[in-house]
Amino acid sequence: MNVGAEDPDAQLRLAAFQQGLQPLGWTVGRNLRIDHRWAPEADRFRQTAAELIQLAPDVVVVAGAAVLAVQRSSRTVPIVFVQAVDPVGAGFVTSLARPSGNATGFMQFEYSLAGKWLQLLREIAPGVNRVGLLRDPATPAGIGQWAALQVATEPTGLELSTLSVRDAREIERGIAAFAREPNGGLIVAVGGSGAVNRQAIIENIARHRMPAVYPYRYMAADGGLISYGIDLIEHYRQAAGYVDRILKGAKPGDLPVQRPTKYLLTINLKTAKALGIAMPPALLARADEVIE
Numbered sequence: 539m540n541v542g543a544e545d546p547d548a549q550l551r552l553a554a555f556q557q558g559l560q561p562l563g564w565t566v567g568r569n570l571r572i573d574h575r576w577a578p579e580a581d582r583f584r585q586t587a588a589e590l591i592q593l594a595p596d597v598v599v600v601a602g603a604a605v606l607a608v609q610r611s612s613r614t615v616p617i618v619f620v621q622a623v624d625p626v627g628a629g630f631v632t633s634l635a636r637p638s639g640n641a642t643g644f645m646q647f648e649y650s651l652a653g654k655w656l657q658l659l660r661e662i663a664p665g666v667n668r669v670g671l672l673r674d675p676a677t678p679a680g681i682g683q684w685a686a687l688q689v690a691t692e693p694t695g696l697e698l699s700t701l702s703v704r705d706a707r708e709i710e711r712g713i714a715a716f717a718r719e720p721n722g723g724l725i726v727a728v729g730g731s732g733a734v735n736r737q738a739i740i741e742n743i744a745r746h747r748m749p750a751v752y753p754y755r756y757m758a759a760d761g762g763l764i765s766y767g768i769d770l771i772e773h774y775r776q777a778a779g780y781v782d783r784i785l786k787g788a789k790p791g792d793l794p795v796q797r798p799t800k801y802l803l804t805i806n807l808k809t810a811k812a813l814g815i816a817m818p819p820a821l822l823a824r825a826d827e828v829i830e
Contacts, residue, residue: 545733547756548576551774555599558778564785583607591615597784599777602729603677605630605641612640616790618780619643620773623679623729625795634795642790644777645797646768647728647753649686655725655751656690658766658803661821662810663749666723668697670716672709672732672739675702679729687725704731706738713739717746724750726757728767736760747813758804759829763813765804772800802826 552574556566564570573593577586587607590598597616600608605619606629622630622645631637634645659666671687673680684700691698701712701724716722724743726732732739733754740761743750750763758765780793803821806829810817822828 547754547770551770554771555774555778558775559782562778562782564778564782577604584610587611597781599781600643603628603679605643609639609641614640616784617641617643618777618784618790620777621646621770622795623647624649624682627682628678631795634797636791637793637795638791640790642780642793642795644773644780645795646770646773647798649682651767651801652683652686652725653690654766655753656687656694656696658764658821659723659725659749659751660694661818662751662764662815663723665721666696666749668699668716668719668722670699670701670712670722670724671727672701672703672712672724673727674704674729674731675700676704677729680727683727683729703727703735703739706735709735709738710742713742713746713748717748722748724748726750726752726762728753736762744809744812749813749815755802755804755827758806758809758827761806761809763806763809763815766801768798769800769802773798804829 566572575586575590577583583604584607588611591611595615597618598608600617600619602621605617608617617640619630619641620643622643625631625645626633630641631639669691671684673684688698701716702708726739736757752758752762752765753767754770755765783793784790803825804827805817805822805825808830
């Protein structure tokens with residue numbers, strides 16, 4: 539996984555994956571062994587991928603951008619990816635319908651979702667006239683979301699800027715600088731180091747009392763104002779089905795990449811009250827979960 543082993547939400551995702559395997563006849567310790575590797579920093583992807591391939595696995599499950607590191611270590615070991623952003627553009631597969639190579643899996647969102655994040659930000663904070671996107675500039679996902687948000691903001695006349703999230707110090711400085719001008723709101727992008735540094739992101743945004751939209755439910759649960767994104771737990775549970783099919787003889791290249799079918803809207807009402815933001819009743823009614 540592309541986070542640390544101590545990450546509680548990552549442990550939930552891992553448990554969901556194993557739970558998804560059980561009804562399909564796979565039980566750890568009986569007919570299945572799972573070796574785990576954790577790589578919260580991108581510079582560890584290559585080493586971690588090589589370690590896994592040396593174990594001669596029947597299939598590798600990979601989160602996010604670490605897919606390329608595994609593919610560079612082996613073009614034959616089957617790969618099931620989860621949390622992938624634009625797997626065609628990133629070079630994981632040649633097409634969604636016919637991946638062709640040794641990898642297939644599950645997309646976590648499409649770039650057009652950036653427009654939905656912008657819509658939610660304007661809905662909860664209609665006075666916002668400046669929007670900052672917190673992203674990892676080193677990842678293709680961050681670049682793609684920036685481009686999509688530029689397209690979404692163009693007809694609105696909103697001022698758009700980007701903030702880097704590579705480490706806690708950079709996050710603190712960037713958010714503080716953005717907060718010096720009034721009427722600002724933030725969107726936290728998918729991918730890169732955002733998940734690893736989420737506590738620093740949430741705490742610094744709260745310190746400057748700004749509205750922000752996050753991509754994952756666990757970020758709202760950790761104190762973020764509002765999140766909209768895929769159900770990650772279900773995502774990993776579904777990945778178990780592809781692992782089962784590969785272990786029973788299917789080829790990854792013949793299994794189409796699955797697009798997300800369900801997004802969760804989570805609102806942290808406690809955070810909203812602390813920020814003095816009155817959530818629109820219509821938005822609360824649409825929420826899948828309201829944290830009080």
